[in-house]
Amino acid sequence: MVDVGLEQAFAKVRAFLEGDFEHPGLTLYDLQNLVGYNSRLKTDGPLSYTMPPEPALSGVAAVRLYYYPKDPEVNLIVEIEDKTRKRHLRHFKWNGVSWTAARGLKADLTATREVLPSIEEVGGDFFLGYASEEAKELAEAIRRGEAAGAKYMLCTRDNTRIFYAPTSSPPAVPCPRCGNTNMIFKTLTLATPEDRIEAILREQRALRTALEDLLLYLKRKLGP
Numbered sequence: 001m002v003d004v005g006l007e008q009a010f011a012k013v014r015a016f017l018e019g020d021f022e023h024p025g026l027t028l029y030d031l032q033n034l035v036g037y038n039s040r041l042k043t044d045g046p047l048s049y050t051m052p053p054e055p056a057l058s059g060v061a062a063v064r065l066y067y068y069p070k071d072p073e074v075n076l077i078v079e080i081e082d083k084t085r086k087r088h089l090r091h092f093k094w095n096g097v098s099w100t101a102a103r104g105l106k107a108d109l110t111a112t113r114e115v116l117p118s119i120e121e122v123g124g125d126f127f128l129g130y131a132s133e134e135a136k137e138l139a140e141a142i143r144r145g146e147a148a149g150a151k152y153m154l155c156t157r158d159n160t161r162i163f164y165a166p167t168s169s170p171p172a173v174p175c176p177r178c179g180n181t182n183m184i185f186k187t188l189t190l191a192t193p194e195d196r197i198e199a200i201l202r203e204q205r206a207l208r209t210a211l212e213d214l215l216l217y218l219k220r221k222l223g224p
């Protein structure tokens with residue numbers, strides 16, 4: 001089944017990166033400006049930019065560019081989120097003149113059926129590669145303490161948990177809450193039910209981190 005909106009978005013992104021009759025292609029410098037890299041403290045990234053809505057992108061939920069300043073292999077990841085909230089990723093390296101495929105990773109700018117599983121959020125945890133109903137069931141089981149053995153990644157920054165389906169190999173996705181790529185792989189050993197209070201505390205911690213990030217961002221944007 002062809003997703004016309006997705007094909008259109010890929011064509012738009014290809015024109016954006018490579019240039020077309022009306023516009024020059026995106027340079028590394030352009031990308032740095034878009035993500036605000038040149039006007040803020042240098043970090044290890046990733047830094048992101050969401051392309052503004054326009055007719056050519058109306059068939060998808062969002063198009064985001066992630067810039068990785070320090071990564072020797074991948075400088076840019078294009079993420080196109082389709083209407084079913086699936087994310088299509090393409091990886092690029094800047095060769096000084098143009099964007100080339102990052103070694104061993106997908107970089108062609110055409111729509112394919114190969115997608116990352118969607119991420120569901122239930123009760124402060126994230127579920128990758130689970131259908132919506134399965135994610136809810138698993139979240140319930142975790143709360144009841146009946147999900148020992150479930151595999152998850154733990155964000156080292158805000159303790160966000162991302163449970164992933166056992167059929168998929170451990171995914172390489174950044175924390176959906178803060179973008180951190182430092183993840184610890186863990187297996188749930190919980191024998192006692194997770195206290196409701198614990199769950200609330202976890203959600204609060206995640207919220208607080210999100211707020212702190214937002215404040216930092218605003219401070220940077222608006223000055224002291």
Ligand SMILES: [Zn+2]
Nearest residue numbers: 155158175178
């Ligand atoms: Zn995080």
